[in-house]
Amino acid sequence: MQDATQTRASHGTLAGIRVLDLTAVLMGPFCTQILADHGAEVIKVEGPEGDTTRQLPVSPAPGLGAMFYNLNRGKRGLALDLKREEGRAALLRLAARADVFIHAMRADAMARLGLTYADLAAVNPRIIYANVYGFSRRGPYAKGPAYDDTIQAMSGMASLQGRMLGTPSYSATLVADKVSGLTALYAVLMALLHRARTGEGQEIEVGMFETMANFVLTDHINGALFDPPKGEPVYGRAASPNRRPYRTADGWIAMLVYTDKQWRAFYEAAGQPAWMRDPRYATLKDRAPHVSEVYGHLAETLLDRTTADWLARCTAAEIPAAPVNETADLLRDPHLEAVGFFIEQETAFGKVRFPGMPAWFSRTPGQITGPAPALGQDGRAVLAEAGFSEAEIDALAACGALILPADAT
Template sequence: MPRSFAARLCICVVFDSYTVGVAPCCAGADAPLATARRTQVPDTPEGNTGPLAGVRIVDLTSYFMGPYATALLAQLGASVTKVEPPEGDISRGILDPDGRRMGQVFLNLNRGKSSVVLNLKSPADFRLFEELTATTDVVIHNIRQDSAERLGISYERLRRVNPSVILCSLQGFASDGPLASRPALDDTIQAASGMASIQGGSSGEPAYIRSPIADKTVGVFAVVAVLAAIIERDRSGLGQSVEVPMLETMTSFNLVEQQGGLVYDPPRGPSGYARTASPFRRPFRTTDGHISVLVYTNRHWADFFRLIDRDDLVEDERFRTIGARTENIDELYRLIGSEFLNRSSQDWLERLQKADIPCAPVATIDDIVASERTTPSGLLERVDHPTEGTLLQPALPIRFSRTALAPAAPAPNLRAVP
């Protein structure tokens, strides 16, 4: 870690896509959290634990979004203490076949973290929280604004305890908007941000992406916000309040390409992105399965037309430029679909790879895990868990040349404060 960073950063995290009751409080973990502020982080051994080695995070998140953000930070080398209410994070019960509160989702979202049980409703625990805030760099929460203020979790109060503290609030909706007081979860944000409508396409029937994509996407934005605020505070020495609202974040995310002609005022066309909206955009059927191909650039299309013996289309005005192809994308996708029915998946993959056109087989999750078992590529890590046995879990695919990442420790069992 660069020496300009504050020593032993401690991030107290209290956020996710929805607040149930009152969030618990943080007070401790396997190692003490309180350290001298603004001293230098000692150099860590080469290849030790990643670029965030020395950063300390106290994590009060639950569900998907917050734990995903802090899992990323843990895999980057931060020391993360997960603080849970007595019943534990709700995600402990998802896909939990043995009833030990160590479900599959929890195991993947909470690697590299230690765990303690505390409850912010307790005056004693709240005092511990205030003590921790005095030596904390960042406090992050997902408690709706009025509830947070009733609990005493406000920037004005926290800065009196610690003038350089950063308070990051992850809300369902912007706190100054008309929906500020409403709860939010992934499905409702997919709907309100336009994502479900986009997925419905020309059928007009809205559909959810079969992944909590809003939770995970906003979780990544939360990591960006936290790291940016830490860097700015290191430059200025001042704390600040930061807000990351789910709806506004996902709407902005979707508008990048989906705003279409509405980006102009007055509009110059409809919303949407023709290529992704095409009903013919899908993995293409072959004689023995399906494959994916994305013929995109001028060179790709010229080589593809020659590959299917349609040289006459190379100079066709409908397909010569990306603008023209976008207007005629349905015709192009229909052409690919009809051609692919004539050969096997492997035959097409070999031909497309030889032409350097992006393509891939359609893999299932079962295929991916089986492949990693037989021919490990580093996508999954083998983890020995003290109660759950041997696990295969996703590794962080980011590579650093000097501050290499070490495998994250297994997810913690639920335990009370000693």
């Protein structure tokens, strides 16, 4: 078990990279969480009210909701009122020594604040300036609000779910936010690589809508890839209403019988080798036009035996199959336990268990260095390290540009 009170030490691939993180909620904080896990010094810059996810239940203390606590682990907390000129000036001083500046505000809001790429590049030409928001500012939707649900709908994802479920539906996890956060992550890393090679900073932009359009159409572009189209932009197997966990005699099972070899093995495991002679099922090419019918037949067959029986038969036949877990099952999964996936830490509010890092490095492993900060928790230290005098820090706090915790004023 790690001690969350330990001194933050340099660790990971991104040790030495300094990030100013003005994002909130999920998309941006997920990107910067991973940066922090892998050694970057991430300074979370919040306004006087703080990130809205601070207020989401459940919470070990006021202002530390569980989602916030996880997404902002390992970051340092600074609270500035950027509508005050003093707060803006303080942020620009910090930007002069930062490597990455990432925000999730609309372009016109950043222009009003005087915090555009041009403003920051004027004090630091090497900075990587990342815009992450709903829609690219280059298109007609630029000023529209965007949330995970609306982006799932606009990107076609909800309607694809409807093909399976009978009515349009959202994914039960905030997939648009998280996929967009990962896209922002690789965009920042590529920009840092370019800077390492050339010395040049640059501005980058990641829109949730564009990200999810790319994500959905990677497989579902299908026949619409060609001109003239050779079919609708839907990958039939993925959107089949019979592609789902299947009922067994006593529960549920997830199974994907895909290749010809796997189907032959399944026919034997099911005791129905004659099916292979059916021209609709013989080969992958034959099955593709009848995919819903094929999966429907599979669903009927699986009702005959228990989940444990089918799992044993599939394991023996090397057919991909798995139990249908609840999220609570992940907390006691033997594989996740064996690889040390969950990281437990002692904090001021007791023991916490963070979901760990999925990527493993032999030479530069990441590390969860501590829980999320209280609002403004590290304000004095961050500014002092950036060269602000004690008198300057006191003046910022006195005029309301710097928000400090009650016990640090």
